[in-house]
Each structure stands twice: as C-alpha cells, then as structure tokens.
Amino acid sequence: MDTLLQQIINGYVQGSVYAMVALGYTMVYGILGLINFAHGEIVMVGAMVALSVVQLLINSGLPPQLVLLFSLIISVSVCMSLGYSIERIAYRPLRKAPRLAPLITAIGVSIVLQNLAMIIWGREYLAFPPILPNNSHRFFGAIITEVQILIVLVALIMMGGLLLLVHQTRLGCAMRAVAENPTAAILMGVNTNKVIAITFMLGSGLAAVAGLMISARYGIVHYYMGSILGLKAFTAAVLGGIGNMRGAMMGGLLLGLIESLGAGYIGDLSGGFLGSHYQDVFAFFVLISVLIFRPSGLFGGRIAERA
Amino acid sequence: MSIQKTSLYSAIASLILLASCGKSEAPAHKENNELIVKIGVVAPLTGPQAHIGKDSENGARMAIEDANSKGIIINNKKVHFELISEDDQADPKTATIVAQKLADANVNGVIGHLNSGTSIPASRIYSNHGIPQISPSATAVNYTAQGLKTTFRVIANDGQQGRALGEFVASTLQAKKIAVIDDRSAYGQGLADEFERSAKSYGGQIVAREYTNDKAVDFTAVLTSIKSKNPDLIFFGGMDPQGVPMAKQLKSLGLDVKFVMGDGGFTPKLIELAGDAAEGVYASQPSLPLEQMPGGSNFSQRYMAKYQQPIQQYAPYCYDAVNVMIAAMQKAASVEPEKYLSELGKITHAGISGNISFKENGDIKGGSVTLYQVRQGKWQPLQTINEDGIASQD
CATH class of the missing domain: 3.40.50.2300 (Response regulator)
Structure with missing residues (x-):
C-alpha cells in the first residue's frame, strides 16, 4: 500500500515538473497558435543562469534565502529578455508566413540556444548546490522531500496565477482578443505586438522558475536538459488540450502518473512479460487513445474558444 | 508531433553533413615529401555524454601531438599525423553517417567509437572499406564477435x-x-x-x-x-x-x-x-587502476597540465589506441590500412595502460x-x- 502511495507521489511530483513547462507551451500556443519548440531550451537557460548566480553568491555570506531570491530574480529577467528577443528576431518577421515557417524557426532557435549554452557553460554536467531545503518527511509510509512539496505548490500557483491573469485582468482580456482574432483586436485598439511580446516574456519567466525548481530537485544541470523535458512537456500539453491552462496542468499530472504507475507496475502486472522500459510506450499509447476520441485533448480548445 | 521534431532534427543534421562532405579532399602527399596520415577519432562531443567524449578526444590529441613532435619516419618519409575529430552524439544512426564520412575522407585508421551502441553499427562500414578501428572504450561482447577483421579494442570486454x-x-x-x-x-x-x-x-x-x-x-x-x-x-x-x-x-x-x-x-x-x-x-x-598503470601517473600529470582538468575516463586508452595504431604502421613500414592491418593483429606494444596485444577476434589479451x-x-x-x-x- 505504501508502495502505491509512493508511486502516486512520485508521479504527482514528476507530473508537476511537466506541468510547469507545459504551461509555457500552452500559453504561447493559446495566444498565437505557434508551438514554441525553443521553450524547453529557455527552461535550460533559466537553470544555467540561476546556477551561475548561486555559484557567485553562495560564498558571499548572504543567507541562502536571499541567494535564492537573487538567482530567481536574475534568471527570470534574463529569460524574459531572451523570450522577448526570440519573439522579436525569430517569430515576428514570420507572423504572416505559412505555419510551417515559424515551426521550423522554433526548432532552429532551440538548436542555437542549446549550442550557445554549450559554448558558455561547457558540455560538462554541473552540480546545482543544495540551496532549497531537501529534508524528507514520512507520510503514511511514503517519503516526500521538501523540494518535491515546493514543486507541486509552485506548479499550482503558476497555473492559478495564469488563469487569474488571463480571465480577470485587462491584459488577459487583450490576450484573449488577440487569440480570437488578431485583425479584429487591432481594429479594437489592442496593441497586438505588445500583447504577444508580453505573452512570450511571461512564458519565458515561468520557464526560468521551472528551470530553477527542476535543477534544485535533481541537483544537476546540463545544456542538453531542455530538449527531452520540452518534448515530455509538449506531450503533456497536447494530452490536456494544447492552448488550455487547466489542460496543461492536468495533462502534466496525468502523464507523470501514467509514467510512474506504468514503470512501477507494468512488470508485475504482466508477469514479467513487459518491463519498465515500456513506460514511454504506455504514456504515448494513452496520448494516442485520448487524441482518437478527443482530438483537441482532454480539456480541449484554446483560451479564446473557452472565453 | 515529437516524431516530426526528431525527424526534422535528423534531416537538418544530414543536410549539414552532406554539405560538409562536398568539400574537396586534402592531398595525401605534401609537396615537401611529408606523408600525411589521417586518423579519425569519434566520440559523442555533444549531448548527455559530451564530457566523456571530449575526454577521449583529448587523449587521442595528446598521442597525435606526441607522435608529431617525435618526428616519426615511415618508409623513409617523415610522417605528419592529422586528427579528424567527429561527433557521433552517442547515437547509432549518426555513428553510421560519421563512419561513412570518415571512409569517404580516406582516413588511415579510426579510434572509436566511445559507446558500444555506436561502435557496432559503425564497424560494418569501416570493415567494408578495410579501415582498422580500435575502440578505446566499447566493451560490449558483440563488438568483436561479428567476425570482422578490422575491429580491435584496448580494454577488457563486458x-x-x-x-x-x-x-x-x-x-x-x-x-x-x-x-x-x-x-x-x-x-x-x-x-x-x-x-x-x-x-x-x-x-x-x-x-x-x-x-x-x-x-x-x-x-x-x-x-x-x-x-x-x-x-x-x-x-x-x-x-x-x-x-x-x-x-x-x-x-x-x-x-x-x-x-x-x-x-x-x-x-x-x-x-x-x-x-x-x-x-x-x-x-x-576494465583495466588496471591508473596508479598501477606503467605510465599512469606521468600521463595524468601531463593531462592535468594540458587541459586543466583531471582525466574523466577513457583518455589513457585513447592515447594507447593511437599509439598502437602508429606502432603497427611503423612495423609494417606502411600507413596503408591493408598493409598495417596484419601487423596490428600481431603487435605487442608497451602502452601507458599496460602491455597491449590482441586476440584473434581483436579483444585485448590478458585484460583485467x-x-x-x-x-x-x-x-x-x-x-x-x-x-x-x-x-x-x-
């Protein structure tokens, strides 16, 4: 029983990691209809910048909370300006181009970012100092660490914050307008360029937070970490219905749970016929089944269609 | 969608490779009677294992620089060794592309690959072109069990x-x-x-x-x-x-x-x-401890001085692999693969990691x-x- 609970906790935490990244994908898609494949790489840059700041400040005698705060602020601002620049340089000139062009550009941007990071931070794995509290707690026989609790909370706060922003503020109203019909939004006096730029900056800022949390959880940072994470998070976003905030969150959690329970029980349930290497097969099987019956994902629909 | 992304990646990668294949080859002989010998070194230089791959490349580079500064003469010609470093991303598909590229560039021998999963598919291509391949680190049993004449390794197998x-x-x-x-x-x-x-x-x-x-x-x-x-x-x-x-x-x-x-x-x-x-x-x-290797401590000091970081893993074996290949060329008095390959099988070389000689299938003798x-x-x-x-x- 405690094994099952432990697997559910594992899956929930892993799912929250996916959800944090998936929110960034889904927000940009929801407003622009663009799949920003570079998002995983922005998470990586956020982690790298945070690591550099932590390394710089850790021996300065500042309390760890303050070091954490500084690294968070700096990595969020670096990622926001990075997000803005990417949108300005790579995507805005292509806004009226066929859909395939920005998609390929996004892949190009992600390769560029990955290689830039390799040049700046090197190809070594880097150790992320244990700056977040990481004590274990027993919980009905299962073990959960403080970083894991924090990841779940941060993911929830991120989603709640975004939902509030999109549905309760003037900026959110403008975002929904742009999502629904960019031309009409311009006619109504919405500054579309500004709204889209802000969307990218917000998404990138969230990516930085996700990057910091993920590095703190696994303790290692590498220039390649963004690509596989991005792929999984993208899958989660599609599973939940890309473009939809609640969908990204639920898709992430669901993917995490499927992976964890799949890897944990598939071997025993099939009598050793299938092993834990089928966990991805299992996850993608669920994705395909969902898409067959609900082509727009579990929660369906972009921000605009639901507004 | 994920499949689309990966296939796009590989499409772009192969385009870049194709473009670089188009370059004209360097002439094998310089005018001043210097013999150019090209040795390919393949390891993952990008991706999750990049740090280990770079370490291997560093080891091979040291061996080649040493050989050049020694001024080795083969068949009355001064030999200049050239290192051609390639990145296989620890990916079996990329490994075969890289292997074909090296074969097309007429390399005299290959040191690599780092992983077993890449060495095995690449070994077929080297074998078809008769290019000797010495892996410094591939340990899977299958690597030397394919019945190929060109596969060797300098460490014990799995x-x-x-x-x-x-x-x-x-x-x-x-x-x-x-x-x-x-x-x-x-x-x-x-x-x-x-x-x-x-x-x-x-x-x-x-x-x-x-x-x-x-x-x-x-x-x-x-x-x-x-x-x-x-x-x-x-x-x-x-x-x-x-x-x-x-x-x-x-x-x-x-x-x-x-x-x-x-x-x-x-x-x-x-x-x-x-x-x-x-x-x-x-x-x-799959070897002796570095401290117990005949040339271990000396090598690790030189490595530290040159690259400002400790040896990660396979650098000493890469160094040895290059030297074994050069020793076979010297013994055969030829840098042509078909000529020195038979000498490579018979060689006994005192490397920094120990005495190196090969069994019939290319595995190292007396590994520990x-x-x-x-x-x-x-x-x-x-x-x-x-x-x-x-x-x-x-």
Whole structure:
C-alpha cells in the first residue's frame, strides 16, 4: 500500500515538473497558435543562469534565502529578455508566413540556444548546490522531500496565477482578443505586438522558475536538459488540450502518473512479460487513445474558444 | 508531433553533413615529401555524454601531438599525423553517417567509437572499406564477435567485466538479493545481462530487473518498485549522467542498499555531482587502476597540465589506441590500412595502460577488471580481477 502511495507521489511530483513547462507551451500556443519548440531550451537557460548566480553568491555570506531570491530574480529577467528577443528576431518577421515557417524557426532557435549554452557553460554536467531545503518527511509510509512539496505548490500557483491573469485582468482580456482574432483586436485598439511580446516574456519567466525548481530537485544541470523535458512537456500539453491552462496542468499530472504507475507496475502486472522500459510506450499509447476520441485533448480548445 | 521534431532534427543534421562532405579532399602527399596520415577519432562531443567524449578526444590529441613532435619516419618519409575529430552524439544512426564520412575522407585508421551502441553499427562500414578501428572504450561482447577483421579494442570486454562484477558482488560483498537496472543501450543492457548471469552463478538471487533509458533523470518510479522487493544491492548498467540522479534518489527514497555500476559510473564527475550520495558507491573499470598503470601517473600529470582538468575516463586508452595504431604502421613500414592491418593483429606494444596485444577476434589479451568504491570523496581501488577470475586483493 505504501508502495502505491509512493508511486502516486512520485508521479504527482514528476507530473508537476511537466506541468510547469507545459504551461509555457500552452500559453504561447493559446495566444498565437505557434508551438514554441525553443521553450524547453529557455527552461535550460533559466537553470544555467540561476546556477551561475548561486555559484557567485553562495560564498558571499548572504543567507541562502536571499541567494535564492537573487538567482530567481536574475534568471527570470534574463529569460524574459531572451523570450522577448526570440519573439522579436525569430517569430515576428514570420507572423504572416505559412505555419510551417515559424515551426521550423522554433526548432532552429532551440538548436542555437542549446549550442550557445554549450559554448558558455561547457558540455560538462554541473552540480546545482543544495540551496532549497531537501529534508524528507514520512507520510503514511511514503517519503516526500521538501523540494518535491515546493514543486507541486509552485506548479499550482503558476497555473492559478495564469488563469487569474488571463480571465480577470485587462491584459488577459487583450490576450484573449488577440487569440480570437488578431485583425479584429487591432481594429479594437489592442496593441497586438505588445500583447504577444508580453505573452512570450511571461512564458519565458515561468520557464526560468521551472528551470530553477527542476535543477534544485535533481541537483544537476546540463545544456542538453531542455530538449527531452520540452518534448515530455509538449506531450503533456497536447494530452490536456494544447492552448488550455487547466489542460496543461492536468495533462502534466496525468502523464507523470501514467509514467510512474506504468514503470512501477507494468512488470508485475504482466508477469514479467513487459518491463519498465515500456513506460514511454504506455504514456504515448494513452496520448494516442485520448487524441482518437478527443482530438483537441482532454480539456480541449484554446483560451479564446473557452472565453 | 515529437516524431516530426526528431525527424526534422535528423534531416537538418544530414543536410549539414552532406554539405560538409562536398568539400574537396586534402592531398595525401605534401609537396615537401611529408606523408600525411589521417586518423579519425569519434566520440559523442555533444549531448548527455559530451564530457566523456571530449575526454577521449583529448587523449587521442595528446598521442597525435606526441607522435608529431617525435618526428616519426615511415618508409623513409617523415610522417605528419592529422586528427579528424567527429561527433557521433552517442547515437547509432549518426555513428553510421560519421563512419561513412570518415571512409569517404580516406582516413588511415579510426579510434572509436566511445559507446558500444555506436561502435557496432559503425564497424560494418569501416570493415567494408578495410579501415582498422580500435575502440578505446566499447566493451560490449558483440563488438568483436561479428567476425570482422578490422575491429580491435584496448580494454577488457563486458563478458569479463560482467563476470568480475558478479563475482565481486556475490563473493566479496556477500549480496543475496540483487536488483538490476539497465539503460537499454547496447553497453548497459549487455553488461547488465552478463552481470546477472555471473551473480546468479555465484549464488546471488535476482529479485528485480528494471529498465530506463540513457536520457532519463527521474528514476523514482523504478526505485520505488525495487524498494518493495527489499534487495540488499542494486546494480545499474549505464553511464554517469543517469548514475548520479539514481544515487541521489536512492537516498531520498530511504533505500539502504549498496549501489554498484560498471565502467560507465567510474568518473570523477560522479563524485563531484552526487556529493554525499556518491559515498559508498561501487564501480568497475576494465583495466588496471591508473596508479598501477606503467605510465599512469606521468600521463595524468601531463593531462592535468594540458587541459586543466583531471582525466574523466577513457583518455589513457585513447592515447594507447593511437599509439598502437602508429606502432603497427611503423612495423609494417606502411600507413596503408591493408598493409598495417596484419601487423596490428600481431603487435605487442608497451602502452601507458599496460602491455597491449590482441586476440584473434581483436579483444585485448590478458585484460583485467578493477573494482573501486567511493571513500571520503575519492575512488579507492578495492581489488583487481584477472582474466581467469583470480582476484588479487589490494
């Protein structure tokens, strides 16, 4: 029983990691209809910048909370300006181009970012100092660490914050307008360029937070970490219905749970016929089944269609 | 969508490769009667194993620079060795593209690849072009079991390494209930299979066999499943990028077990990254300890001075592999693959890692496996197990 609970906790935490990244994908898609494949790489840059700041400040005698705060602020601002620049340089000139062009550009941007990071931070794995509290707690026989609790909370706060922003503020109203019909939004006096730029900056800022949390959880940072994470998070976003905030969150959690329970029980349930290497097969099987019956994902629909 | 992304990546990669293939070849002879010998070195220089790949390239580069400064003369001509470094991204598909590229560039020999999963598919291409291939690090049994005349390696294979690990775990560590995880790569899977067979034959019981992949960082699910089976030892067949988070997550899940890896885990990086979680981890290396290698300490000092970082893993074997190849060329008085290949099979070379000579199939003769444990933040050699299974205690 405690094994099952432990697997559910594992899956929930892993799912929250996916959800944090998936929110960034889904927000940009929801407003622009663009799949920003570079998002995983922005998470990586956020982690790298945070690591550099932590390394710089850790021996300065500042309390760890303050070091954490500084690294968070700096990595969020670096990622926001990075997000803005990417949108300005790579995507805005292509806004009226066929859909395939920005998609390929996004892949190009992600390769560029990955290689830039390799040049700046090197190809070594880097150790992320244990700056977040990481004590274990027993919980009905299962073990959960403080970083894991924090990841779940941060993911929830991120989603709640975004939902509030999109549905309760003037900026959110403008975002929904742009999502629904960019031309009409311009006619109504919405500054579309500004709204889209802000969307990218917000998404990138969230990516930085996700990057910091993920590095703190696994303790290692590498220039390649963004690509596989991005792929999984993208899958989660599609599973939940890309473009939809609640969908990204639920898709992430669901993917995490499927992976964890799949890897944990598939071997025993099939009598050793299938092993834990089928966990991805299992996850993608669920994705395909969902898409067959609900082509727009579990929660369906972009921000605009639901507004 | 994910498939589209990867296929786009590979499409772009192959376009770039095609473009670079179009360049005209450098002439084999310079006008001033200097013989240019091209030696290809292949390792993952990007991706999760880039640090280990770069380490190998560094080792080969040192050997080539040494050879050039010695001014080697073959067949009355001064020889200039040229290193052609290629990146196979630890990916079997890319490895074959890179191998074809090197074959087209008419290299005189290849040092590589780093991984078994890349060395095996690439070896077919080298064999078809008659190019000798010496891997400094591929340990999978299959690499030299394909019946190819051109495949060699300078370290012991996983048959031997897996046997030694199984013997060590069951006899020395007295482990009764053993869980095995592998990363589904040719190396990880092969080593884990050999280990499992050997551990069983020494009386160990395998209570769980789990799997992951060589890009994963979260192992809580398989570890939780293993925990419910109460093993006293976990063996992981894989590399250090997975070994580090696995060692950490073991601790945070409260699993009190011995953790053992093969040569994929035997890196200074593992200790640096895993910190406290690395303490007590076991790993093997299919060779003598660096300190006991004839030229080990001298080489590691020179490496440190040149690259400002310690040896990660395979640099000494890469250095030896290049030198063995050059020695065979000198003996055959020719740099042409078809001429020096037969000498390579017969050679006896005093390398920095020990005496190197090859068996019929290209495996090293008399290889040994050393077992290590992390104690007070350092890899300490525990015992060396020879080819015939006799352990010599340190």
